[in-house]
Amino acid sequence: MKKITKIAGLITFAFIITGCQSSEEEANPQTSETAENESADSPENDGSKEDNVESDNNLDSEEDGTSGDGDVENKDTSDEARTSNDEESNTDDVYAGTQEDPDYFIDTQVFDRESGFYTAYAIHRDKGEEQALSPEERLETSLLNNDPSEQDILSSYADLSFEWPNLIIQFNEDGNELAATSAQSNLFFEALYGISDLYGVEEITFLNPDGEKAVTLAERSIDEPIAVKDERDLTRGYYTIYDEELGETLFLPGGELEEQVVNENDQPLSFPETIEAMGSIDLADAFYSSAIVEGIQIVDSSITNGVAAVQYTMDEDIVTEEDRIVLENAIQLAALDFHAWEVKLMNDTLKEITTYPLIGQ
Structure with a gap:
């Protein structure tokens, strides 16, 4: 019986203490809040708070496409690259590109002025040509069509062949047929070398009917290949x-x-x-x-x-x-x-x- 009474007393005492603590907390609510605030403001929590703020900023930055000061440079670089690409794209879009027909022909015309004779040039591109011609074919056409000699020396008395970039002219006649006045001779060679040079010919070999390198052509004796660049004056412009x-x-x-x-x-x-x-x-x-x-x-x-x-x-x-x-x-x-x-x-x-x-x- 005494044991039961003792246990009951202990239980009653425990209830009394618990009730006192609850009453004290209700009576002093500020004390509880202060303790919580002090805990939040402690130095250990300062770093955690900054980390949380930085983490939040990083999340915001990731959404904005940036990530702090270091990434501002990355953004600027990215913007410059994007701008550069846009400019290149705009240039490609704005400028229309065309390629002209590759078959060009060189024509000449002689002008008589008080100061002397002049050979003028023209460049024409034949857009109506159904089949592309080789440089050799175009050069031959230009030379034969623009021979200023009175007797049309090239078309009448010569055969043209090529070992590109060299031109070979073999004559089937000799003597008077290849003769010309001094003025005609100058004009003939001017057109021959000028047209050939504009097609990229580097050297011309002249052959007589026997295939020998010994020809008297338009008042000029030729016994060796002629370097075209050495025969033309400087033609800048x-x-x-x-x-x-x-x-x-x-x-x-x-x-x-x-x-x-x-x-x-x-x-x-x-x-x-x-x-x-x-x-x-x-x-x-x-x-x-x-x-x-x-x-x-x-x-x-x-x-x-x-x-x-x-x-x-x-x-x-x-x-x-x-x-x-x-x-x-x-x-x-x-x-x-x-x-x-x-x-x-x-x-x-x-x-x-x-x-x-x-x-x-």
């Missing part, structure tokens, strides 16, 4: 002259005129220097003109690995379509003097890039 009979603008090489063909170091003009020189005429009373007319501005020019490039703008209010064609023909001839494989003409005004295949195509 082309200038325009209008043929009223043909109704066409033709081109005179700078080497035949008194225009600049060498630089201040007495070296042949480079391609960019040539294009720059073509923009002006040295003689005030010249009978020829510049192919770079008022309203056309050359922006840049270069030649790299056989590819020539010229970039220009034009004032559409004063520059005609004919002016543009004349300019591009003159540049093609200038590029051929450097034996370019092709020339690219970039018209910044019309947003057009035109590629003209040249020798070797």
Whole structure:
């Protein structure tokens, strides 16, 4: 009985203590909050709080596409790359590109001036040609169609063959048939070497009917192969002259005129220097003109690995379509003097890039 009474007393005492603690907490709610706040503000929790804030920021940054100061540079770099790609894409989209027919032909015309005879050149592309012709076939056609001799020496008395880039001319007649006056002789060789050079021919071998390298041709004795580049004067740049009979603008090489063909170091003009020189005429009373007319501005020019490039703008209010064609023909001839494989003409005004295949195509 005593044991039961003792146990009951202990239980009663426990209930009394529990009730006192609950009453104390209800009576002092601030004490509980203060303890919690002190725990939250403790130094150990400061680092945890900063980590949580940084973690939250990182989550926000990942959603925004950034991740702190270090990634601002990454974002800037990414933006620059995106902008660069957009610009390249825009250039590709804006500039229309075309490639002209590769079959070009060179024609010549003789002009008689008080100062002497001049051989002018023209370049034509036959867009109606159904089958592409080889350079040899085009060269032969150009030579036979533009022989200035009165007796048409090449077409009447010679056979042409090739060991490219060399030309072989074998005559089937000799003597008077190949004779010519002094003026005719000069014009004949001028056209022969000029046209051949514009097709990339490096050497010409002349053979008599017996196959020997001994020919008297147009008042000139020839007994060895002729290097074409040694026979032509410097031809840096082309200038325009209008043929009223043909109704066409033709081109005179700078080497035949008194225009600049060498630089201040007495070296042949480079391609960019040539294009720059073509923009002006040295003689005030010249009978020829510049192919770079008022309203056309050359922006840049270069030649790299056989590819020539010229970039220009034009004032559409004063520059005609004919002016543009004349300019591009003159540049093609200038590029051929450097034996370019092709020339690219970039018209910044019309947003057009035109590629003209040249020798070797």
